[in-house]
Amino acid sequence: MKLYIARATCSLAVQAVFNELNLAPELVHFDVFGKTTSDQSDFAEINPLLYVPALVLEGEDEPLI
């Protein structure tokens, strides 16, 4: 399970919910200015709108946005 987040955005709320539920998704940080991700992946392939948060579940092709 991968959660795409970005600094100082509403994705922090989703991250807080995951923490409260004791869930530890793999966090991928997206730089909204540089358009880069912490795992060097192309975030546009996950969400063409480049909006966070986005959640990719194991075995799922489509992300939850």
Ligand SMILES: N[C@@H](CCC(=O)N[C@@H](CS)C(=O)NCC(=O)O)C(=O)O
């Ligand atoms: N959840 C909505 C909106 C999410 C949203 O607006 N995210 C903002 C952060 S709060 C964002 O990713 N902004 C990136 C940008 O403006 O470049 C969607 O994905 O359509």
